[in-house]
Amino acid sequence: MEQLTRSEMQHSSGFLLGALVGAGVALLFAPQSGAEIRRLLRDYAVRAKEELGDNVDRGAEALDSAVERGHELAEKVHEVGRQAKTYVETGTKVAQDIKDELTSQPR
Numbered sequence: 001m002e003q004l005t006r007s008e009m010q011h012s013s014g015f016l017l018g019a020l021v022g023a024g025v026a027l028l029f030a031p032q033s034g035a036e037i038r039r040l041l042r043d044y045a046v047r048a049k050e051e052l053g054d055n056v057d058r059g060a061e062a063l064d065s066a067v068e069r070g071h072e073l074a075e076k077v078h079e080v081g082r083q084a085k086t087y088v089e090t091g092t093k094v095a096q097d098i099k100d101e102l103t104s105q106p107r
Helices: 006-029 034-104
Strands: none
Touching: 006 034
16 A cells, blocks of 8 residues: 655645646647647546546545554553553552551561
């Protein structure tokens, strides 16, 4: 599963925006018929839509992966908390047993 960083997503979005702006400027200065311009615009729009869809899919996968790792980490933290509680309870009991033993012995 490929994961994109924020910088890679921004770069991809910047590239897409640049391509669209460049296409628009090129169309303004190109000596083409209206039908040709519409076809070019349609082609650019289809490619932009596909790239955007791919980026959204990769972003969703990255988010799902991050959420899954977050759940795993939360479970580990929870388990460590349970273990710490057990250690504290055991330590408290041992300390109490030692205290009881020491106070019950004649001096």
